[in-house]
Amino acid sequence: MKEENAPSLTHPEVVFVSFFGAGFLPKAPGTWGSLAICPVLFGLSQAGAPYFFFIPFLIMATIISCFIAQIAQEKYKVHDPSWIVIDEVLGMWTAWIFTQAVGGKPVISLIFVFGVFRFFDIIKFWPATYFDKEISHGAGTIIDDIISGIYAGLVYLGAHSLFPNFL
Numbered sequence: 001m002k003e004e005n006a007p008s009l010t011h012p013e014v015v016f017v018s019f020f021g022a023g024f025l026p027k028a029p030g031t032w033g034s035l036a037i038c039p040v041l042f043g044l045s046q047a048g049a050p051y052f053f054f055i056p057f058l059i060m061a062t063i064i065s066c067f068i069a070q071i072a073q074e075k076y077k078v079h080d081p082s083w084i085v086i087d088e089v090l091g092m093w094t095a096w097i098f099t100q101a102v103g104g105k106p107v108i109s110l111i112f113v114f115g116v117f118r119f120f121d122i123i124k125f126w127p128a129t130y131f132d133k134e135i136s137h138g139a140g141t142i143i144d145d146i147i148s149g150i151y152a153g154l155v156y157l158g159a160h161s162l163f164p165n166f167l
Contacts, residue, residue, distance in 0.1 A: 005076060007083060013072045016086060017065070023083035033085025034092045034118060038110055041096045045110070051100030058093055062142060065090060070138030080132070080141045087145035092117055094149025098156050104167045109156065112167060116155050120148035 007014045009021050022036040023029045044054065065086045073079055095117045099109035124132055124144060128151075132144040160167040 007072070007076050007081075013068050013075070014083075016068050017072050017084045019085050019089050023085035029082045029085055030088045030121060031118060033088035034114060034121070036085070037089040037092045038114065041093065042106055042110055044096075045100065045106035051097050054093075054097060054100070058090065058097065061093075062090055062146060066137070066139040066142045068138070069141045073138055073141070079136060084141060087142045088117075088121065090142060091121060091145030091149035091152075094146050095152035095156065098153030099160075099167075102157065102160050104156070104160055109160075109167055112159065113152050113156050117149055117152035120151045120155075121145055124148065125151065 007018070009015055009018070009024070015021070018024055019033050019036050022032045025032040069084055069086065072084065073081075092114065095113040096110065099106075099113055120128070121144075125148075128144040128147040131140045131147065134140070135143070156167070
């Protein structure tokens, strides 16, 4: 018997915060969410638009995601459940913008920031830990991954400066 208040892909807020169901894939939903955005980011890399064009969209998506995550968390009486992966999607998008700023190699750069982002998302260095543990609003669910994306992007910039022919 299905629980009446269980998250379902028939609800638009669940479709959004689970990134079209990626958050419901078995084992490591955060990894699946981070991976699910990669084809989109690769396509955007190939489009050749300047990276700064994507920043306003990222900011708007982050703000909207904070509110929708809050709505979902209240509706399903949960805090930062594993099926909410829009935060990983936005964290990867954040890290990806750094790769575009220096014109890295799309596939290698994306693989690199994927690995580094997953590391920072799991470890959660301060201030990501603050947002993850202390902010109970949907903003806490989302912003810790934005911070992890910034860390991953900064590591990418450092690695790119050391190995520009590789990344």
